[in-house]
Amino acid sequence: MQNIIDFNQLLSAMVYTTFGSFAFAIAFRVLNWLTPNDFWHEILEEHNQALAIVIGAISIGLSIIISSAVKG
Numbered sequence: 001m002q003n004i005i006d007f008n009q010l011l012s013a014m015v016y017t018t019f020g021s022f023a024f025a026i027a028f029r030v031l032n033w034l035t036p037n038d039f040w041h042e043i044l045e046e047h048n049q050a051l052a053i054v055i056g057a058i059s060i061g062l063s064i065i066i067s068s069a070v071k072g
Contacts, residue, residue, distance in 0.1 A: 016070045023066045031058065
């Protein structure tokens, strides 16, 4: 019977996912720390849709950069 799952690739994917998630969380917290207002307060309590769109775009950009860095 042939192995369907390559455990080396699975372990590698799990390590990269964990590292990328931590890098994203740290980058997001640093960005939140550098700005004058708290993101979550502005988005959830003040209903600032423009900030939510900007944060979404920044999140996508950070994800692409971290993905490229981890992959390469």
